[in-house]
Amino acid sequence: MSGTVSLDVSGAVAFVTLSHPGKFNAMSRAMWHALRAVFESVQQDCALRAVLVRGEGGHFCAGGDISEYAAFRFDEASLRDFHEREVWGGLQAMLACDLPIIAQIEGNCMGAGVEIASCCDLRLASDTARFGAPIARLGFPMAPREAALVIRAVGELTAREMLLSAAVLGAAELKQRGFLNQVVPAADLQGAADACLDRIRPLAPQATRLNKQTFRALSPVLAHEMAADLVANAYDYAPSAEHREGVTAFIDKRSPQFSD
Amino acid sequence: MSGTVSLDVSGAVAFVTLSHPGKFNAMSRAMWHALRAVFESVQQDCALRAVLVRGEGGHFCAGGDISEYAAFRFDEASLRDFHEREVWGGLQAMLACDLPIIAQIEGNCMGAGVEIASCCDLRLASDTARFGAPIARLGFPMAPREAALVIRAVGELTAREMLLSAAVLGAAELKQRGFLNQVVPAADLQGAADACLDRIRPLAPQATRLNKQTFRALSPVLAHEMAADLVANAYDYAPSAEHREGVTAFIDKRSPQFSD
Amino acid sequence: MSGTVSLDVSGAVAFVTLSHPGKFNAMSRAMWHALRAVFESVQQDCALRAVLVRGEGGHFCAGGDISEYAAFRFDEASLRDFHEREVWGGLQAMLACDLPIIAQIEGNCMGAGVEIASCCDLRLASDTARFGAPIARLGFPMAPREAALVIRAVGELTAREMLLSAAVLGAAELKQRGFLNQVVPAADLQGAADACLDRIRPLAPQATRLNKQTFRALSPVLAHEMAADLVANAYDYAPSAEHREGVTAFIDKRSPQFSD
Numbered sequence: 082m083s084g085t086v087s088l089d090v091s092g093a094v095a096f097v098t099l100s101h102p103g104k105f106n107a108m109s110r111a112m113w114h115a116l117r118a119v120f121e122s123v124q125q126d127c128a129l130r131a132v133l134v135r136g137e138g139g140h141f142c143a144g145g146d147i148s149e150y151a152a153f154r155f156d157e158a159s160l161r162d163f164h165e166r167e168v169w170g171g172l173q174a175m176l177a178c179d180l181p182i183i184a185q186i187e188g189n190c191m192g193a194g195v196e197i198a199s200c201c202d203l204r205l206a207s208d209t210a211r212f213g214a215p216i217a218r219l220g221f222p223m224a225p226r227e228a229a230l231v232i233r234a235v236g237e238l239t240a241r242e243m244l245l246s247a248a249v250l251g252a253a254e255l256k257q258r259g260f261l262n263q264v265v266p267a268a269d270l271q272g273a274a275d276a277c278l279d280r281i282r283p284l285a286p287q288a289t290r291l292n293k294q295t296f297r298a299l300s301p302v303l304a305h306e307m308a309a310d311l312v313a314n315a316y317d318y319a320p321s322a323e324h325r326e327g328v329t330a331f332i333d334k335r336s337p338q339f340s341d
Numbered sequence: 342m343s344g345t346v347s348l349d350v351s352g353a354v355a356f357v358t359l360s361h362p363g364k365f366n367a368m369s370r371a372m373w374h375a376l377r378a379v380f381e382s383v384q385q386d387c388a389l390r391a392v393l394v395r396g397e398g399g400h401f402c403a404g405g406d407i408s409e410y411a412a413f414r415f416d417e418a419s420l421r422d423f424h425e426r427e428v429w430g431g432l433q434a435m436l437a438c439d440l441p442i443i444a445q446i447e448g449n450c451m452g453a454g455v456e457i458a459s460c461c462d463l464r465l466a467s468d469t470a471r472f473g474a475p476i477a478r479l480g481f482p483m484a485p486r487e488a489a490l491v492i493r494a495v496g497e498l499t500a501r502e503m504l505l506s507a508a509v510l511g512a513a514e515l516k517q518r519g520f521l522n523q524v525v526p527a528a529d530l531q532g533a534a535d536a537c538l539d540r541i542r543p544l545a546p547q548a549t550r551l552n553k554q555t556f557r558a559l560s561p562v563l564a565h566e567m568a569a570d571l572v573a574n575a576y577d578y579a580p581s582a583e584h585r586e587g588v589t590a591f592i593d594k595r596s597p598q599f600s601d
Numbered sequence: 602m603s604g605t606v607s608l609d610v611s612g613a614v615a616f617v618t619l620s621h622p623g624k625f626n627a628m629s630r631a632m633w634h635a636l637r638a639v640f641e642s643v644q645q646d647c648a649l650r651a652v653l654v655r656g657e658g659g660h661f662c663a664g665g666d667i668s669e670y671a672a673f674r675f676d677e678a679s680l681r682d683f684h685e686r687e688v689w690g691g692l693q694a695m696l697a698c699d700l701p702i703i704a705q706i707e708g709n710c711m712g713a714g715v716e717i718a719s720c721c722d723l724r725l726a727s728d729t730a731r732f733g734a735p736i737a738r739l740g741f742p743m744a745p746r747e748a749a750l751v752i753r754a755v756g757e758l759t760a761r762e763m764l765l766s767a768a769v770l771g772a773a774e775l776k777q778r779g780f781l782n783q784v785v786p787a788a789d790l791q792g793a794a795d796a797c798l799d800r801i802r803p804l805a806p807q808a809t810r811l812n813k814q815t816f817r818a819l820s821p822v823l824a825h826e827m828a829a830d831l832v833a834n835a836y837d838y839a840p841s842a843e844h845r846e847g848v849t850a851f852i853d854k855r856s857p858q859f860s861d
Contacts, residue, residue: 181505202501217804222811229819233497237753237816241722242782244812245701246800258779259518262502280506284477285599287583291482291575292504296497298571299489311818315811323807339805441765462761493757519778522762540766544737545859547843551742551835552764556757558831559749 084108084146086115088122093130094278095123095180098137099197105143106136108171108193110163112146116171116197124178130289131281132178133274134201135185136194141210144192147219150328154221160319164224165312168193172230175200176297179290181281185274186210186252187267195243196227199234202293204260205274206252207267212260214240215247220327220337221318225311233300235260344368344406346375348382353390354538355383355440358397359457365403366396368431368453370423372406376431376457384438390549391541392438393534394461395445401470402454407479410588414481420579424484425572428453432490435460436557439550441541445534446470446512447527455503456487459494462553464520465534466512467527472520474500475507480587480597481578485571493560495520604628604666606635608642613650614798615643615700618657619717625663626656628691628713630683632666636691636717644698650809651801652698653794654721655705656714661730664712667739670848674741680839684744685832688713692750695720696817699810701801705794706730706772707787715763716747719754722813724780725794726772727787732780734760735767740847740857741838745831753820755780 084101097119099106108116123132136142153159175182175197184201186194192214198204214231216223223231223244232240239258242248256264265273281289318324323339330337344361357379359366368376383392396402413419435442435457444461446454452474458464474483474491483491483504492500499518502508516524525533541549578584583599590597604621617639619626628636643652656662673679695702695717704721706714712734718724734743734751743751743764752760759778762768776784785793801809838844843859850857 181501202505204498217808217812220805220808222808222815225815225818228812228815232816232819236779237820238724238779238782241701241816245722245804245809246797247804248782248800257517257777259496259498262498262508277506280508283596283599284505284507285480285583285587285597287578287581287599288477288480288482288587289505291578292477292488295482295485295488295571295575296492296501298485299492300497311815315815318807318811321807323805327805327808336803337805339803339807441761462765464758517777519756519758522758522768537766540768543856543859544765544767545740545843545847545857547838547841547859548737548740548742548847549765551838552737552748555742555745555748555831555835556752556761558745559752560757 083110083149084112086112086119088119090126090129093128093282095126095129095132097123097132097134099135099142100137101146102138104146105140105189106138106194107143107146108197109146109149110167113167113171117174120171120174120178123180124174129180130284130286131278132180132182133185133278134182134197136188140188141184141186141190142194142197143189144194144216147328147331151332154328155320155325157316157319161316164227164316168196168224169226172196172200172227179293181289181293183274183277185270186261187270191249192216195231195235199230203262203277205263205265205270205277206255206261207270208252208264209267210252211249212243212252212255213247213249214243215249217244217247218327218337219331220324220339225315343370343409344372346372346379348379350386350389353388353542355386355389355392357383357392357394359395359402360397361406362398364406365400365449366398366454367403367406368457369406369409370427373427373431377434380431380434380438383440384434389440390544390546391538392440392442393445393538394442394457396448396454400448401444401446401450402457403449404452404454404476407588407591411592414588415580415585417576417579421576424487424576428456428484429486432456432460432487439553441549441553443534443537445530446521447530451509452476455491455495459490463522463537465523465525465530465537466515466521467530468512468524469527470512471509472503472512472515473507473509474503475509477504477507478587478597479591480584480599485575603630603669604632606632606639608639610646610649613648613802615646615649615652617643617652617654619655619662620657621666622658624666625660625709626658626714627663627666628717629666629669630687633687633691637694640691640694640698643700644694649700650804650806651798652700652702653705653798654702654717656708660708661704661706661710662714662717663709664714664736667848667851671852674848675840675845677836677839681836684747684836688716688744689746692716692720692747699813701809701813703794703797705790706781707790711769712736715751715755719750723782723797725783725785725790725797726775726781727790728772728784729787730772731769732763732772732775733767733769734763735769737764737767738847738857739851740844740859745835
């Protein structure tokens with residue numbers, strides 16, 4: 082068992098649930114594949130009017146499943162394949178979706194969680210949700226496509242604070258910084274999401290599809306073709322001592338010791 | 342009588358007033374033409390130092406004049422002509438203006454109102470003003486150039502919330518999201534606009550003109566040439582059943598029934 | 602004595618201090634050269650983990666040193682050299698730096714001060730700090746590269762308000778508008794900066810360097826090659842009467858009289 086991404090259709094709404102018990106829904110490789118399959122399936126279903134993405138058990142998604150990292154991160158080719166095909170495959174399927182996607186966020190929303198939320202059109206959060214991407218503690222940078230996606234959604238100021246100072250920020254702060262549409266007490270989150278779905282359901286589906294295509298066309302940085310030279314050397318750090326130290330220290334539950 | 346856009350010059354300030362009584366100043370085709378003519382005239386007047394745009398009777402602008410839509414929206418060529426020549430002609434004349442433009446916003450600021458406000462350099466609003474672009478209820482998307490303009494001004498988060506969930510947001514929220522420079526009680530709005538004009542009047546006019554040219558040059562997405570392929574198929578939806586249903590239902594004062 | 606930019610290294614942190622006593626640390630030409638030299642030196646030092654930029658004596662930086670302007674601003678070639686080589690040389694060295702840069706801001710942060718702060722990754726400010734770029738009072742526009750930098754950091758709305766209406770805004774407002782990461786009482790500013798440095802010090806240096814390169818690659822508007830046609834005629838205003846009047850009036854301590 083390495084986590085699931087499940088799809089439940091109720092009326093015109095697709096509910097996508099990230100689930101990885103005991104790991105705050107951290108994304109395993111299997112979950113990235115499942116995320117892609119779920120959104121490719123959602124995109125084919127003409128009866129749908131909206132998608133809601135949420136996490137199981139009080140958290141959205143705590144990042145990647147680090148227990149898998151030692152097996153593939155230290156080789157350039159397999160690290161590239163992970164980010165460019167597996168992770169980006171899942172995120173790209175979300176970005177390609179012509180339906181409105183709502184993120185319903187509570188608890189931890191870190192790293193991969195921020196990336197998944199950044200692919201959503203609307204973001205609702207509980208006032209206790211926490212956001213960050215403290216991967217510099219793990220010894221590696223954010224992959225370029227994922228960084229472009231996150232910068233666009235959280236803004237340069239917040240992306241730099243998250244990536245360069247490992248800051249973790251609360252929901253009220255992320256609302257103020259323009260990442261969240263609405264922040265409510267945890268008890269009201271489901272109601273806020275339902276109200277949002279009720280507003281979306283009766284809207285014209287073709288108009289929505291065309292609007293989503295326009296949003297996509299106006300964000301070329303996210304296009305699959307765009308970042309070719311940006312990613313040429315992006316994974317050269319795979320076999321470095323620093324990368325290995327960060328990931329290994331985390332798995333060994335000790336503080337990493339970085340030197341340059 | 343289908344509404345007017347009037348120009349009154351007082352000292353070094355051009356006051357542009359949107360007026361369409363009984364329709365919250367909704368923009369008719371005649372008004373788009375007038376908006377263009379007014380701003381082309383303003384641009385020629387070397388004695389001016391600022392432009393203030395406002396609406397008549399307690400509202401800024403409630404959108405387009407839907408009563409005109411059945412006559413031209415369901416044909417691709419005339420729909421294209423409306424958006425690319427008439428609407429964009431008015432907005433483009435505003436964007437080409439080398440003077441500082443202040444929007445003084447109260448009441449409804451919807452659809453075309455948000456677009457006109459997005460062409461202004463500074464935006465002051467009454468705390469009772471309301472903002473949105475709920476056109477997905479009318480069965481059509483925002484035209485690509487207009488969407489690029491609005492996204493740049495309100496931000497992606499808010500543009501998606503307005504277009505994909507038909508959200509209507511208050512002035513305090515739009516201030517927090519970075520669309521408004523200042524929000525004041527309705528009784529103080531005129532004073533805030535006057536203070537802003539007083540600050541602008543003594544500034545160096547050539548410096549202002551050069552600054553506005555720099556802002557324009559740094560926003561290529563708004564250039565007339567830019568979006569050629571974006572608009573190639575943008576109006577194919579003109580004769581669709583959904584489009585017709587949305588507009589017709591509004592005119593008939595009933596809820597639209599959309600299916601895909 | 603025309604001001605200094607000093608570098609003090611303490612452990613893994615480089616402290617860069619702007620100092621121009623009696624002028625709120627306004628940037629002289631010598632200081633722009635020193636800023637470049639300091640950041641080129643910092644970039645070579647592999648033992649560093651962060652840079653902190655601050656001003657001497659309760660202010661960050663009040664802008665450019667206007668007392669020097671009459672000597673070079675009214676000639677196109679020397680004005681171009683000033684902005685494109687001297688000013689941009691300093692800012693470019695900051696943008697090229699692969700270390701996290703923190704701005705610690707109190708008091709006046711105007712014009713060149715906003716530009717320097719815009720090259721930093723994180724910005725912490727005292728709640729009494731004040732921000733603006735009221736150069737239209739001096740009869741000249743912001744140079745295109747500097748405008749691109751500032752617009753990206755403060756946002757279009759605020760850049761237009763600062764440049765087109767000579768607005769001066771407080772720290773709380775700039776926090777709300779997304780320019781500042783944190784605003785604290787003056788007495789707590791040093792503590793906030795120290796806490797930020799403590800968070801950054803143990804992070805992986807290679808990951809940070811790669812993240813900074815990604816941020817840079819995703820902001821092409823700031824690339825040195827980018828703005829070639831933007832700057833072709835950018836300094837034609839050098840010998841104009843308006844420019845001369847603005848600068849001369851300031852030096853003469855009288856109000857400028859601009860006409861077009």
